[in-house]
Amino acid sequence: MFQNKASRWIIVSLTLVFSLLLAGLPSVANAEYGDVILNKYSDANDMAPVIYPHWFHRIRFQCKVCHSELGFKMKAGGNDVTMADIVDGQFCGMCHNGEIAWTTENCELCHSGKPGLKSGIIGTHKTLGPGIW
Amino acid sequence: MSNSVRSGTEKSSHLFLTLIVLVLSTAFIVDAAYAGSWLSIKGDGNHDRRNKTAMKFLQDPEDALSQLPPDTAGNQVDWVKAIEEGYIQPRSNLYDHTEVRMMDLDIIMPETSTMNYVMFPHQQHTAWLDCKNCHPVFFEAEVGVSPVNMGAILEGEFCGRCHGAVSFPLTECNRCHSIIKGTFTGQFGAQYPEGANPEDYAYVPE
Numbered sequence: 001m002f003q004n005k006a007s008r009w010i011i012v013s014l015t016l017v018f019s020l021l022l023a024g025l026p027s028v029a030n031a032e033y034g035d036v037i038l039n040k041y042s043d044a045n046d047m048a049p050v051i052y053p054h055w056f057h058r059i060r061f062q063c064k065v066c067h068s069e070l071g072f073k074m075k076a077g078g079n080d081v082t083m084a085d086i087v088d089g090q091f092c093g094m095c096h097n098g099e100i101a102w103t104t105e106n107c108e109l110c111h112s113g114k115p116g117l118k119s120g121i122i123g124t125h126k127t128l129g130p131g132i133w
Numbered sequence: 134m135s136n137s138v139r140s141g142t143e144k145s146s147h148l149f150l151t152l153i154v155l156v157l158s159t160a161f162i163v164d165a166a167y168a169g170s171w172l173s174i175k176g177d178g179n180h181d182r183r184n185k186t187a188m189k190f191l192q193d194p195e196d197a198l199s200q201l202p203p204d205t206a207g208n209q210v211d212w213v214k215a216i217e218e219g220y221i222q223p224r225s226n227l228y229d230h231t232e233v234r235m236m237d238l239d240i241i242m243p244e245t246s247t248m249n250y251v252m253f254p255h256q257q258h259t260a261w262l263d264c265k266n267c268h269p270v271f272f273e274a275e276v277g278v279s280p281v282n283m284g285a286i287l288e289g290e291f292c293g294r295c296h297g298a299v300s301f302p303l304t305e306c307n308r309c310h311s312i313i314k315g316t317f318t319g320q321f322g323a324q325y326p327e328g329a330n331p332e333d334y335a336y337v338p339e
Contacts (some may be wrong), residue, residue, distance in 0.1 A: 009145055015151055030172055031179045033208045034299040048181055053283045054299045055194055055208050058261075059201075062216075062223045063299075068263035069231050074294050100227070112180050112187035121298050122179070 005113045010131040035075050039119045041083070042111060049113035070094050170209065171195040207301045235259040235286045238334050239278060239324040241312055250312035250321075265339060274336030276322045 031037075034054035036085070042049045057066070066072045072091070073079050079091065086093035087104055095101045134289050135188055144323040168336045171194040174187070182188060194208070202211040215221050225233045236259050242251040272281070279291065282300075286293035287303060297303045325331055 004303060011146055012151055016296050031177045032172065034300075035179070037179065048184065051179055053194075054209070058194060058212065058223060058299075059197060059221050060223055062225050063261040063295075064233075064263040064266060065227060069226055069228065071146060074266065076298075089160060094227070106186075108184050108186040109190060112174075112184050114181045114189065116180060 001057040034121065036121050037117045038081060038103060038118050039113070039121050040077075042078070042113075043115060046084075047107070048115060049117045049119075050110045051113045051117075052110075077119060151274040157187045171198055190246055204238065204301065206305055207299075212300070213260065216260055217257075232339075236264070241317070241319070241321050241324060242281070245310060248306070249310040249314055250317060252312050253309070264336060268336050269338075 030052070031056055032053060036052040036054065037049055039049035039050060041047075067074055070091075081091045083104070085091055088095065090099060092110070093104065096104055154281065172178075173193045174191045175182055180187060182189070200209055200216065203209060203216040204211040216223065235256070237254075237256040239255070240253040244254065245251055255328050265273075271294055272279045281291045285291055286296070289297065292309070293303065301308060323331065323334065325334065
């Protein structure tokens with residue numbers, strides 16, 4: 001076994017590659033269930049895409065607050081959210097105004113995605129969202 | 134002499150490297166399978182790890198979700214139980230003038246092919262949603278009128294607007310198909326309490 005240098009290196013490299021592949025598996029197109037990526041305007045304006053976590057918000061607010069009271073459409077991509085609107089108190093800006101939640105000066109907390117992410121709702125646990133079947 | 138010493142050191146360093154790699158990869162696999170399966174912000178593949186502010190301040194799902202009643206799918210949280218049993222008290226409105234509407238009325242849907250009948254509970258849904266979130270945009274307020282079907286749901290329409298996206302996923306068939314055929318002897322449709330006036334349950338547009 002391992003008689004020459006080359007075969008040893010092949011085995012070590014294969015193990016390494018295999019391990020890296022396995023280790024990388026959970027990070028392929030994953031997020032917490034219900035996370036929404038908003039990248040209609042972010043990349044185009046040299047900002048990181050926004051990752052909106054439903055789980056974090058629904059602990060604090062019922063769905064009806066954003067989707068009825070504030071008027072967010074219940075479809076990823078159905079809301080034309082611009083930064084100007086948010087600063088003007090629309091969309092996220094209805095809470096993220098320094099009164100209910102922190103202000104829009106904390107750019108990096110929302111704009112936290114990797115560049116190039118595709119807009120839409122993402123799943124993970126068991127399903128990847130509607131329309132994937 | 135010197136040759137054999139060198140190859141011995143090389144051999145043990147290779148073994149050491151292989152061992153480390155194996156331990157690490159096992160740790161990753163075990164982690165993914167058993168750690169409640171919530172991915173950390175750092176490791177979810179979407180958040181940019183170079184964003185130090187976000188990495189420092191954003192909460193990991195596990196911190197919050199592991200404290201809530203467990204479930205086997207979706208966020209692995211039983212959100213209905215969480216709100217019913219007071220684990221969380223999410224706000225129902227921002228403005229004082231907003232009317233917070235809730236309703237307790239079960240609807241039994243019989244057109245389910247070979248599957249068990251579907252029971253839709255308004256109570257658990259209005260604990261989160263307002264009437265107008267679903268009526269009349271996704272569902273007509275009249276029983277039996279909307280062409281609800283599993284194909285459309287799987288494509289993200291009707292129930293699939295939320296189930297499969299934010300609420301429990303469509304892999305959980307029996308949670309909706311919960312009325313066993315053959316044992317149900319009541320009326321299909323709206324299950325009004327005895328003596329109740331159906332008009333009291335009629336949909337009122339805002």
